[in-house]
Amino acid sequence: MAESAPDRDLRQTLARAQRAVDPVTGRVLAAVAVQQDDGSGRLVLFGHHLAVDPWSWAVIGRRLALTLDGVSLSEDHAHQRLAELTEQQTAAGHFDAETALWRAVLAGGITAPQIPLVSRLGQTSITLPPLSKLTRRWQHSPAAYLLAATGQALGHHNGGQPTVIDLERNGRSHPELDLSDAVGWFGLHHPVLAPDLPTAEAIEHLALELADVPDQGTGYGALRWSGRADFGSAVGHIAVDIQDAGAAPDALERRIQALAPANPALLTPYPLALTFRAGAEATTATLRHGGTTSPKEAASILESIDVALNPKQERVAQDTASKHTRSTKRHRRAxxxxxxxxxxxxxxxxxxxxxxxxxxxxxxxxxxxxxxxxxxxxxxxxxxxxxxxxxxxxxxxxxxxxxxxxxxxxxxxxxxxxxxxxxxxxxxxxxxxxxxxxxxxxxxxxxxxxxxxxxxxxxxxxxxxxxxxxxxxxxxxxxxxxxxxxxxxxxxxxxxxxxxxxxxxxEAATGAAVHPLPPLTWTPKQPDEHHITIPAQTVRACRARAAAQGTNLRACLAALAGQAVTAGENGTLYVVANGRDNAIAHADDAWGMFWYFTPVPLYPGEEPAQLQQRVYASEAAPFPEIRAAALSWRQWNPDAAISFNYVSAPRTADGASQVTVLQSRDRFHWPRQITAVLRDDDQVDLMLCTLDGSSADPLLDRAGESLRQYAAGTPERPGPDPYLGA
CATH class of the missing domain: 3.30.559.10 (Chloramphenicol acetyltransferase-like domain)
Structure with a gap:
């Protein structure tokens, strides 16, 4: 409609557009175009919160501008992909290990019961300095210092107790999906425990707290709203979101804002909701509050936030000093x-x-x-x-x-x-x-x-x-x-x-049968180690033969060395397998204990080629099978067993570098342990460590001879071993 239309007509048109938004009928977005005399104008958008979060408006604007410029855009299915992926990951147990974390946060401070409240509450606002100024002062992210100030302000009104705050994040920094140009409800809520501490100390506390939150809180929502974890009825005592105020409105925008109908009431479980709108010149903090909080109390809370963010210089000095003496003692629940x-x-x-x-x-x-x-x-x-x-x-x-x-x-x-x-x-x-x-x-x-x-x-x-x-x-x-x-x-x-x-x-979702640990029938003795080097020519020949037989060098080394060291007797070869699940984003970047032992039975008189095939098959098994086999570790016999670990590593830490590995050791609990290290020059350092009292020297030499014969095309079956099971 034209800008020159009377206020009454513009008001009615805006109201009709708002009423047209109805998720039951499938209409979640409506628009009104207001055109000025020069052909320019404004597009007023109405959206339902189920389909549009606060960060979607900017995406809609960018996509609309591209469309008007004639750019062909692909359909946006990001929200569907996210919903399906989250459902799959939740069912697979990806977030189960976070359950104790979120329970601890909710139990750590004042919360509110999950009772639906009408969101059209009383509103009280205050003007704060721009975030650019506050960031320079506190040297942390806005979320850290705004939550710290909020926690301190609420602590002043509740006797100094910590407050559980539900923080809304935009949820678009996903580890597996690109959601930067997607429209939908991607916002995430998760609880944060805000202490009543001096501002600088509270900021340090919350900066660590927020950094510890896995994937911006995806797991909390997945666990809570799917029903996979029971967090009780408690939610945050207050909801906090931080938004960009955008550019200052011009005359037409101010007229539209004045004539547009109020947003319909929503149901929310929070008795308090605080929004920080960040502008270039100032930040507006608006506190929505229900019947239990009077306008006077709301104004006092906002004033306390202002004081916490803008303390006197001596207070800043005290806070900074306390940061270095107290903040390192915080227990990191995440x-x-x-x-x-x-x-x-x-x-x-x-x-x-x-x-x-x-x-x-x-x-x-x-x-x-x-x-x-x-x-x-x-x-x-x-x-x-x-x-x-x-x-x-x-x-x-x-x-x-x-x-x-x-x-x-x-x-x-x-x-x-x-x-x-x-x-x-x-x-x-x-x-x-x-x-x-x-x-x-x-x-x-x-x-x-x-x-x-x-x-x-x-x-x-x-x-x-x-x-x-x-x-x-x-x-x-x-x-x-x-x-x-x-x-x-x-x-x-x-x-x-x-x-x-x-x-x-x-792992926890896969489940593991509870069995008592089998007792050892042998007494661990002091380790005996022996090392030999397999020449590069032999290694290359073994690799070529293994490839011709449909396996690889790892399977070849494990089978031949394992048979030689056990002399082909009954037992189990426990091969170290990669436990980093490709279904878990950034698993390669994580530090921890991820690998698994994979059991491969050893049969007397078995041809080396057959054992190679079985070792290779265990390596190529679907990951869930590798994990399930490892979870049965309490049923394994630790007596007649040998382990094999294959490592590909250069002699220096990173090629030609300033860091050189001079010596290393890595011992397991099995009676005998083989480690094969493939070097960058194609040599293999082969090590055997025994804990059962047997001498490692002759056993490992027998393994080296077996590899040389295999490389030459004449593998020999090993003879009996008098030490196995000693």
């Missing part, structure tokens, strides 16, 4: 999770033989750094280590049920010990006894120790971690990022928590 299947296995069997190094991988690194550069590097290294969640993890055993969980613990001091010393001191550390207490690991003992030796011949870094904490893939990521740091690069990023939680949730 990193609580159940212990995974292989973590439970490792915590159980590592304690069987203290001072054996079982499930305590250790490595010694050399960093080619001059003495003058070492102090600065160690300072940056300590700063990076402080941000790695794996160095803050601890395991906890429930005293009544025996259930194992892993928790984030606050930092209690430096993560890196530094001593002057040369290569001899570093090698002595490497050859020394266990540095971690494996018996107490399941009861909260530290799970990692790092020692740096400084000297004129470079920097030596020794590391020992509990294997329940990290797998080899995580270690390779650590070495890669350490190399970049040693080269003067920026501090590497931390590790995302969401893939770890999803992995553990899927």
């Amino acid at each position: 990193l609580q999770a159940p212990a995974g299947a292989m973590q439970q296995l490792m915590l159980q069997f590592a304690a069987l033989g203290p001072q054996t190094g079982v499930y305590l991988p250790r490595q010694l690194l050399h960093l080619d750094l001059p003495a003058g550069a070492q102090a600065r590097f160690l300072q940056r290294l300590e700063q990076w280590l402080g941000g790695l969640d794996i160095l803050h993890r601890r395991f906890h055993t429930d005293s009544s049920t025996g259930a194992l969980t892993q928790r984030w613990m606050p930092s209690s001091g430096p993560h890196l010990q530094v001593e002057p010393g040369d290569g001899d001191a570093a090698c002595a550390w490497m050859a020394g006894p266990d540095h971690l207490d494996v018996r107490q690991a399941r009861y909260g003992a530290p799970l990692a120790t790092l020692m740096a030796f400084t000297g004129s011949y470079g920097l030596f870094l020794g590391m020992e971690t509990h294997h329940a904490l990290v797998d080899g893939h995580s270690n390779r990521r650590f070495l890669h990022q350490l190399t970049l740091l040693a080269a003067g690069g920026p501090l590497p990023p931390g590790s995302p928590a969401a893939p770890v939680l999803r992995h553990l949730g899927c």
Whole structure:
């Protein structure tokens, strides 16, 4: 309609368009065009919240502008894909491990009962400085300081108690889908616990709290509204959203706003709802409140928010000082999770033989750094280590049920010990006894120790971690990022928590039968290790023969070495398999214990080619089958067994770099363990570690001879082994 139309006609037209929006009939969007004399004008859009969130309007505007310019746009099915993917992931257990997190948040402060309330509440507003100014002052994201101020303001009115706030996020930063140009309801609500603390300390608290939220809270909504998890009737005491106010309206826009009908009432469970609208010159905070909060009380809450965001200088100094003394002691709920299947296995069997190094991988690194550069590097290294969640993890055993969980613990001091010393001191550390207490690991003992030796011949870094904490893939990521740091690069990023939680949730959803642990019939003895190198020519010939038989080098090494070391007797070969599920976004970026043991039975007299085929088939099995097999670990016989681990790794941490791996070890609990490391020059370092009292030297030499015969085309079946099952 024309701009010159009377107010009455424009008001009626806008009202008809609003009434036309009815999701029952399938109409969720309506529009009115108001044209000015020069041909320009405004398009007034009405949408239903089921189909349009606050961030969709900008997308509609962009797509409309492109359409008017003659650009052909594809249909937008992003919301359907998101809904289907979320449903599939929820059913598969991706979010199950977050349940305890969200329950803890909801139980940590004042909430509201989930009772439908009419959203057309009383409104009170206040003007705050622009977010650009507040961000410069507080040096954190708007969500962190606005929630901190809100928590402090509400704490002043409820006796200092923490408040559970339901934060609305736009939900478009999805790990698997591009939702940047999609229209729909993608907004996510999840609870945040806001303490009544001085502003700077509360901001530090909430910045960590928000950073810990997996996938912006997708799991909370998926668990709660699907009914998969029962969170009771409590929701946040207040809902908070942060929006862009947009450009200041011109005369026509102001006229349309004045004549447009009020938004229809919606049902909301929140007695309070706070919206921050960020403009270029100011931020408007509008508090909608029901009958339990008077306009005077609402104004007081907003005034308290203003005071918290704009304190006197002496208050800022006090807050900043308290940030450095108190904020590091916060318990990070988002990193609580159940212990995974292989973590439970490792915590159980590592304690069987203290001072054996079982499930305590250790490595010694050399960093080619001059003495003058070492102090600065160690300072940056300590700063990076402080941000790695794996160095803050601890395991906890429930005293009544025996259930194992892993928790984030606050930092209690430096993560890196530094001593002057040369290569001899570093090698002595490497050859020394266990540095971690494996018996107490399941009861909260530290799970990692790092020692740096400084000297004129470079920097030596020794590391020992509990294997329940990290797998080899995580270690390779650590070495890669350490190399970049040693080269003067920026501090590497931390590790995302969401893939770890999803992995553990899927394990729990798969389910594992509860069986008592089988007793060992042999007593673990001090480990005996032997190493040999398989020449590159032999390795290449083995790879070619394996490929001709439809397998690969990994299956070839596992089968031939496994048969040689067990002399073809009955037993089980436990092959280390990748446990990083492709269905979990960013699983490759996560640090943790992901791999699985895959059992492959060993049969007397079996042809090596047949065993290769079965090892290869276990590697190529669908991932759910690999996971299900690993979850049966309590039924495995730990006696007549041997493990095989295949690693592809260069001699330096990242090709030709400043970081070199001098020594490493990685011991499992099986009577015999084979490790094959494929180097970048095609040689294979083959290692055998025995814990059953047998000598590793002749057994491994027999494996090397078997590989040489296979490469030459004349494989030999191994003879009996007098030590197996000793």
